[in-house]
Amino acid sequence: xxxxxxxxxxxxxxxxxxxxxxxxxxxxxxxxxxxxxxxxxxxxxxxxxxxxxxxxxxxxxxxxxxxxxxxxxxxxxxxxxxxxxxxxxxxxxxxxxxxxxxxxxxxxxx
Numbered sequence: 001x002x003x004x005x006x007x008x009x010x011x012x013x014x015x016x017x018x019x020x021x022x023x024x025x026x027x028x029x030x031x032x033x034x035x036x037x038x039x040x041x042x043x044x045x046x047x048x049x050x051x052x053x054x055x056x057x058x059x060x061x062x063x064x065x066x067x068x069x070x071x072x073x074x075x076x077x078x079x080x081x082x083x084x085x086x087x088x089x090x091x092x093x094x095x096x097x098x099x100x101x102x103x104x105x106x107x108x109x110x
Contacts, residue, residue, distance in 0.1 A: 034060060044081065047095050050104050053085055 037057055044055045048065075056064045058074065065084050066072045073084045085093040094100060 040078065044078065047104065048085065050100060050107075051085060051089055051093050053088065055081070 037060060041055055041057050041063070048055055052068050054066050056066070058064050063075050063078070063081075064072055065075055065081065065088060067088050071088050073088055075081060075084050082093055082095070
């Protein structure tokens with residue numbers, strides 16, 4: 001499938017919504033869905049900054065992941081985030097690594 005077809009007809013991913021009210025709901029209100037998506041991007045960027053990466057929303061249909069040097073990759077959903085991050089920075093990106101978590105906590109502590 002070409003990239004455009006994937007963007008236009010992409011399937012929902014589990015990170016896109018949950019059935020529980022107030023937690024990334026399957027709201028029919030487009031403003032609520034946009035707000036929830038923006039919050040997911042903000043949360044992801046909090047972790048990605050530690051790897052020199054930035055995530056942005058693209059038309060509410062996919063995401064653009066970029067490095068400081070301008071390398072970019074379009075990803076369909078957040079399930080593809082960490083493999084794409086590793087390809088872009090040419091190294092392992094483990095957000096659960098204790099050393100990474102310590103660096104992030106130290107950076108946000110003050």
